[in-house]
Amino acid sequence: MHIKSIKELNISNSTVFIRCDFNVPMDEFGNITDDRRIRSSLQTIRYCLDNDCKIVLASHLGRPNGYDERFSLKAVAKRLHSLLKQDIIMANDVVGEDAKKKFNSLKNGEILLLENLRFEKGETKNDTKLAKELSQFGKFFINDAFGVSHRAHASVEAITHFYDDDHKGAGFLLLKEIQFFYHLLKRPTRPFVAVIGGSKVSSKLKALINLLPKVDKMIIGGGMAFTFLKSLGEEVGNSIIEDNLIDDALNIINEAKRLGVKLYLPVDFVISQTFSEDTPIKYVTFKEIPKGWMGLDIGPATVRLFREALMDTQTILWNGPMGVYEMDKFARGSFQIS
Structure with missing residues (x-):
């Protein structure tokens, strides 16, 4: 086209x-x-x-x-x-x-x-x-x-x-971006890793499905990660999830296993009770998000995990932030792995 x-x-x-x-x-x-x-x-x-x-x-x-x-x-x-x-x-x-x-x-x-x-x-x-x-x-x-x-x-x-x-x-x-994506997906230099973030699975679902057979590793962060964690039976407090896509998220996890693609999800988060720049924050593991709190950025352990996953990479396709990028205190995870 x-x-x-x-x-x-x-x-x-x-x-x-x-x-x-x-x-x-x-x-x-x-x-x-x-x-x-x-x-x-x-x-x-x-x-x-x-x-x-x-x-x-x-x-x-x-x-x-x-x-x-x-x-x-x-x-x-x-x-x-x-x-x-x-x-x-x-x-x-x-x-x-x-x-x-x-x-x-x-x-x-x-x-x-x-x-x-x-x-x-x-x-x-x-x-x-x-x-x-x-x-x-x-x-x-x-x-x-x-x-x-x-x-x-x-x-x-x-x-x-x-x-x-x-x-x-x-x-x-x-x-420029379209041309880059076209050539990247046609002949990627391996290992090829996709880093996918953003708030919603719904906006990236087709991309996730299409990328899985092409990549060696896939890193999922941002708000969309909570739908994946929920599909694995984890409690995510008040973090954003798309209930109608929980089955799709689990299918992607299972398809990654079938294809031999290593899929990474966050292991800790920066959490808060409100969506604002001056709100108090906590650092917790993915199993410790209490009710009334929501994850707004990846935590330090996740930063280390994702950086290690990217160490031997020759090609990185990155789409979407790891946290609420518009607020400085929740943009740090994205900067630290970039």
């Missing part, structure tokens, strides 16, 4: 809506602690600037339940300003009056950043009404958010139905 590149589209002097992935980790003071995702978007943004476009950028950040100042993209706007050396016009909403007013006054060569897409409840529901409103921000739609391209969200899937093939395509980052 051919995926049309932004270079194949006639975007010159036009308005371009770019779906980016600015889901970056922040500390308790709202400072960005790792801006690699922002830097990765710059090639596509600069290409649009070189083509004298009006540019509208959109992204999610974290998992807010409606508007929440802690998840504002204002810090992202500041970092983009620093990296691009030009002003970034920041909207105070997503599809509200402020965003529309600033878009209508946007000039060629200027950049408008919409507020956090997930401030709109319709985003994660793949709402067509929201998608249509977002499509008004660009004659062209560019997806450059590989990390969410598997999601049926309004700014990722539903929005594409409001553009024909000549007005939608992939940004440079998305194309």
